[in-house]
Amino acid sequence: MRNKHKHYFLGVLLILALLLGLAGAFLHMNTYQPTSSAKQASQHATVTKNVTTFKAKNSKLTLVFYPGGLVEPDSYANWAYQVSKEGYTVKIVHFPLNLAVLAPNQAKQVVGPHEKYVIGGHSLGGAIAARYAAKADKTNLKGLFLLAAYADQKGRLDHSQLPVLSVTASQDGVLNWTNYHANKKYLPKDTTFSTISGGNHGGFGSYGHQKGDKTTKISNSEQQKQVAQILIKWLKTIKN
Template identity: 30%
Template sequence: MSEAGKIQSATEAATTRGDRVFLWITRIVSTLGVIVTVWAAAWTGSMLVHGHPAYLILLVLTFIVSLVIAVRSWLARAVRHRGWKVIRGVLGVLSLGVIALAWWLVPSTAVEPALSAMNSDARVTVSETADQIVLQPTGAVSEVGVFFQPGARVDARAYAAVLRPLAEAGHVVVIPKQPFGIAFLSTGAFGSARAAHAPVTRWVVGGHSLGGTVAALDAQSFAGASTESVVGLLFFASYPANDLSGLNANVLSISGANDGLATPDKISASKASLPADAGYLVIEGGVHAFFGDYGQQSGDGEPSVSQDAARAEISAASVGFVNAFDQ
């Protein structure tokens, strides 16, 4: 065989090996996509229909594409030479990224007593849409409403029990469902909701963890507005990302003494970024996950108080803070 022939044969052999490797990578990645999306859907449970639809759409699309590619690749009887190796490599990496994102975005689903608090009764009417939950008092309605941002990747329903006493006290409570459970993807939600809940004319914005950080941005934007203004900012185990020391609104920060995420040191360090007259309440023995009902949270501290007791204290302080604006 000539030298040119040997080179061509070696090239063809290398190409065949490369295509075979790519075929197996395709099989593995697509199969992983099917497994991860099915697991994520099962783990997410009822939040697939009660959460913002963005995550459900992501899972469905990822599952369908992964399933189609997996079936085709596993049924392939022969290795075919395909070009565009760089593009194929990039698509493989992007596919892994999407699958990893679907896994990482699995939310913490609401548990009792939050689920029971989602039921309407003689005092509060609970309504739920694809992008928000509204707790509406059935009696006299205050002019002061509450807009509360959930923590990262936490079911919006998880805050129904801790916030329901506010609605029982006469305040409309709006809890947005964030796309993919990320508060920064819901920064326009408060602006859209401001005029939609008459007779509310003033608002207390608040949030848990990352949700509180986004609520602080809303407070900064709408405090002092001529209509539908923000008059209060309520932090649940949270703090601002920017300087709010000159904020024209009252502030209450409620935190947990045993919080392993929004630690007491972090809360203390954030005081310089808040108005000098901001109020602070520390729930002795409380942890990060006690500000909602969604189970334990990775990285959190160990509680030394019951969640029922902590929830009652958080709710009472929140009601007292918001009621003060009616006086």
């Protein structure tokens, strides 16, 4: 009887392992990959298990970034490299299966104990970054930025003095605009809002067309340039 139960238990484990493997393979096949230009820009970064880092000379502040769901970290290398050249270190955080929701506190693994930083993310990554910011010690955390993303109730900062930047694109066909506008109530009243005219959801990274997105009216290189410029302008206002 014991052997029978043992074989049954092993069979269940084998089936579970197979299902997990299939799920992982499915997610991998549906993960957005960086374009050739993003891959080229990523050559300027150092990569470890938890983070891709674009180190700035005499860094003024660190920008910690949570990628969008099922998007490879290097897909954001173009604007990240541009920002780093202006004196801000950029750390693109790695997540299991490229889903920030699976490790929402991963920022703790990439930020030093005395390192001053802002945190933000794209799409799902932005929502999770907002949740992190809402609970984090504000001693070294100096701001939150959201790219085609919004804070939910778990990430509410409406009573916080934390500087917040929210950037959207006019051709975004993925962002839930109803929720975006409704959830502005969770952000500080002095939040900085910016819109990239002609840009779309996928254009906040460089990974090609995203399912459900609208056609962009500007090039990806142009949107990447504008993302970098908007971030740099905002970062210059941060007091650290």
